[in-house]
Amino acid sequence: MIRVHVPCDAGALAVGADKVAAVITREAQARGIELTIVRTGSRGLYWLEPMVEVATAEGRIAYGPVAADDVAGLFDAGFLDGGGHRLRLGRPERIPFLAMQTRLTFARCGVVDPRSLDDYRAHGGWRGLETAISLDPATVVEAVTASGLRGRGGAGFPTGIKWKTVADAKGLQKYIVCNADEGDSGTFADRMIMEGDPFVMIEGMVIAGLAVGATKGYIYTRSEYPHAVATMRAAIEITRRAGLLGEDVAGSGRSFDLEVRVGAGAYVCGEETALLESLEGKRGIVRAKPPLPAHKGLFDAPTVINNALSVAAIPFILAEGPKAYADFGMGRSRGTMPIQIAGNVRYGGLFETAFGVTLGTLVDDIGGGTATGRPVKAVQVGGPLGAYFPRQLFDTPFDYEAFAAKDGLIGHGGLVVFDDTVDMAKQARFAFEFCALESCGKCTPCRIGSTRGVEILDRVLLGGGTDADRALVADLCHTMKFGSLCALGGFTPYPVMSALTHFPEDFGLVPHLQAAE
Amino acid sequence: MPIHETWNPERAAELIAEHVHEPGPLLPILHAVQETFGHVPADAVPLIAEALNLSRAEVHGVVTFYHDFRSEPAGRRVLKLCRSEACQSMGAEALAKQAEARLATRLGSTTPDGRVTLEPIYCLGLCACAPAAMLDGELIGRLDAGRLDTLLAEAQS
Ligand SMILES: Cc1cc2nc3c(=O)[nH]c(=O)nc-3n(C[C@H](O)[C@H](O)[C@H](O)COP(=O)(O)O)c2cc1C
Ligand code: SF4
Numbered sequence: 185m186i187r188v189h190v191p192c193d194a195g196a197l198a199v200g201a202d203k204v205a206a207v208i209t210r211e212a213q214a215r216g217i218e219l220t221i222v223r224t225g226s227r228g229l230y231w232l233e234p235m236v237e238v239a240t241a242e243g244r245i246a247y248g249p250v251a252a253d254d255v256a257g258l259f260d261a262g263f264l265d266g267g268g269h270r271l272r273l274g275r276p277e278r279i280p281f282l283a284m285q286t287r288l289t290f291a292r293c294g295v296v297d298p299r300s301l302d303d304y305r306a307h308g309g310w311r312g313l314e315t316a317i318s319l320d321p322a323t324v325v326e327a328v329t330a331s332g333l334r335g336r337g338g339a340g341f342p343t344g345i346k347w348k349t350v351a352d353a354k355g356l357q358k359y360i361v362c363n364a365d366e367g368d369s370g371t372f373a374d375r376m377i378m379e380g381d382p383f384v385m386i387e388g389m390v391i392a393g394l395a396v397g398a399t400k401g402y403i404y405t406r407s408e409y410p411h412a413v414a415t416m417r418a419a420i421e422i423t424r425r426a427g428l429l430g431e432d433v434a435g436s437g438r439s440f441d442l443e444v445r446v447g448a449g450a451y452v453c454g455e456e457t458a459l460l461e462s463l464e465g466k467r468g469i470v471r472a473k474p475p476l477p478a479h480k481g482l483f484d485a486p487t488v489i490n491n492a493l494s495v496a497a498i499p500f501i502l503a504e505g506p507k508a509y510a511d512f513g514m515g516r517s518r519g520t521m522p523i524q525i526a527g528n529v530r531y532g533g534l535f536e537t538a539f540g541v542t543l544g545t546l547v548d549d550i551g552g553g554t555a556t557g558r559p560v561k562a563v564q565v566g567g568p569l570g571a572y573f574p575r576q577l578f579d580t581p582f583d584y585e586a587f588a589a590k591d592g593l594i595g596h597g598g599l600v601v602f603d604d605t606v607d608m609a610k611q612a613r614f615a616f617e618f619c620a621l622e623s624c625g626k627c628t629p630c631r632i633g634s635t636r637g638v639e640i641l642d643r644v645l646l647g648g649g650t651d652a653d654r655a656l657v658a659d660l661c662h663t664m665k666f667g668s669l670c671a672l673g674g675f676t677p678y679p680v681m682s683a684l685t686h687f688p689e690d691f692g693l694v695p696h697l698q699a700a701e
Numbered sequence: 702m703p704i705h706e707t708w709n710p711e712r713a714a715e716l717i718a719e720h721v722h723e724p725g726p727l728l729p730i731l732h733a734v735q736e737t738f739g740h741v742p743a744d745a746v747p748l749i750a751e752a753l754n755l756s757r758a759e760v761h762g763v764v765t766f767y768h769d770f771r772s773e774p775a776g777r778r779v780l781k782l783c784r785s786e787a788c789q790s791m792g793a794e795a796l797a798k799q800a801e802a803r804l805a806t807r808l809g810s811t812t813p814d815g816r817v818t819l820e821p822i823y824c825l826g827l828c829a830c831a832p833a834a835m836l837d838g839e840l841i842g843r844l845d846a847g848r849l850d851t852l853l854a855e856a857q858s
Binding site: 194195197198199228230231233366367368369370371372374375406407408409410445446447448449450451462463464465466467468483524525526527528529532533534555564568598600601602603606611614618621622 | 732
């Protein structure tokens with residue numbers, strides 16, 4: 185039977201993938217051709233979505249971006265045998281955007297049927313879990329430490345050390361919580377992996393559970409991700425039926441089970457302690473630390489809380505060994521990072537690569553510059569709390585420390601590209617506005633300071649700024665940075681100050697050599 | 702277009718009973734109530750509070766904390782426009798103005814005829830196909846002025 189792959193990833197659906205799948209089915213029927221449509225995740229080449237792949241004798245051949253209107257023409261061109269057509273892209277693995285990547289975490293995404301356990305196993309799935317079951321738990325934790333994996337949710341804390349803390353903590357009940365509350369604009373990797381390869385998340389969480397002695401896990405994700413929720417829930421059910429979740433995980437005699445919980449549109453619930461509050465059914469108010477979640481987390485029990493990408497990196501590390509992962513990267517940033525290139529960019533998508541690639545390479549060479557064809561003015565890296573980088577800083581390598589040294593952060597790995605029509609004073613205002621909107625309200629600098637920031641910038645946007653305004657903004661940012669409990673209030677100064685420092689002209693100010701901080 | 706049930710305390714009690722024994726059941730219950738009735742009616746709050754052994758104020762506090770939960774019904778159709786940075790970089794602000802002008806309503810409100818609720822949303826994870834929107838459950842990427850017009854017409858019809 186001919187197999188045609190059409191993504192069911194939300195990004196592909198948003199540009200018409202369902203319609204394309206329906207028209208392919210209809211057209212095949214009309215022509216008396218039997219075929220099966222396999223709904224996969226996305227390869228992450230979003231400018232080519234909907235990207236349709238046909239399994240041929242020479243491997244898969246991709247076509248894209250396919251509109252419903254193109255389908256009849258594709259049949260005429262013999263696309264089911266890989267025939268020539270203006271949308272023909274050839275072998276997907278050879279498309280430079282994909283060929284240049286190192287896909288460790290996303291190896292299967294866009295390739296397999298996300299609801300097929302057989303596909304998952306055939307593509308190397310469950311080997312990490314098998315290894316983990318054969319090792320004693322402390323050795324599993326050591327492997328994660330040795331891999332050098334650091335949290336992909338933003339803070340970059342070593343995952344192995346977090347696991348060891350929970351493993352060593354006393355408690356009858358422990359939890360694994362996966363933070364898939366991906367709220368940063370410019371990021372979509374958690375969504376993609378949940379929609380495209382949900383079993384890798386499950387496998388990562390089961391390994392974490394066995395390693396630290398937790399028997400229950402929660403995946404907390406966003407209400408804005410209904411497709412990810414549905415796929416994740418279906419995959420959990422399939423896994424449970426296969427005996428890989430539940431009372432006796434894969435015949436190991438140990439139990440672990442898993443559940444998806446859905447947030448309700450609060451950005452701050454991505455902060456780990458607010459997330460725990462939310463899981464407990466409360467308002468998402470940030471908790472003071474200590475105690476760390478590792479000691480007193482969900483329902484006061486020792487809890488590992490890890491980002492979805494941290495979790496999804498685990499099966500590879502166990503299956504291939506920590507060295508295979510740690511061999512990639514630079515400095516203290518080991519392994520690969522699924523970088524998300526978004527916004528006003530020609531080739532937007534998911535680019536998983538070893539740490540060390542420069543921002544300029546990502547934006548200009550891989551991203552191909554702006555979608556509008558205008559010059560790139562700024563790139564916001566790391567979500568709404570991340571700094572705006574001007575072209576002068578494009579030589580910064582993608583690495584936790586290198587970005588911190590430039591007063592920025594890599595966060596969850598999102599890049600949002602802006603062309604030269606952007607007004608950076610407006611972007612700074614938005615950073616304050618977003619902070620005001622999403623503040624949990626616990627700290628005055630965050631709750632009130634952000635609103636004051638909006639007011640000052642409204643004035644600047646109306647009549648141009650003065651040096652007094654600059655000093656006021658800098659002072660406000662200083663107060664927020666040092667007087668906030670969490671990074672929402674504490675890091676909002678990054679986008680604001682980077683905009684002000686690198687683009688003073690947009691604030692009606694003359695460049696100032698000393699950054700006003 | 703989503704079809705919602707009219708308020709009915711027995712139905713609400715059923716929804717509560719489905720989740721009450723889960724750990725941390727409040728958000729799952731509120732989601733179930735909103736999915737069923739289209740909003741979280743004021744009458745649901747005391748029922749939930751009693752079932753979970755919480756004060757009404759605590760339940761009310763949770764309902765109002767989260768942007769998703771609405772205390773009043775929405776319009777027949779709900780159009781959400783992404784307002785986050787990735788969509789801003791591709792002209793989301795102009796699209797929001799266009800929608801506000803055409804519907805003669807502001808983001809965050811419902812047209813007087815009750816047909817359309819226009820809302821901001823902060824990131825749908827479609828940042829590489831920006832600007833993005835959602836009409837009821839349907840996702841729309843690479844939105845532009847022309848496609849927005851079509852969407853608005855559909856929403857208003
Ligand atoms: C306002 C705010 C939002 C956050 N949002 C997320 C998020 O959506 N996903 C995430 O994994 N971490 C988020 N974090 C970071 C978490 O607090 C935490 O560091 C992370 O979940 C730990 O997992 P990791 O060590 O695997 O990165 C956020 C932090 C703050 C302050
Ligand atoms: S900084 Fe803001 S979001 Fe964070 S705890 Fe304080 S008030 Fe809450």
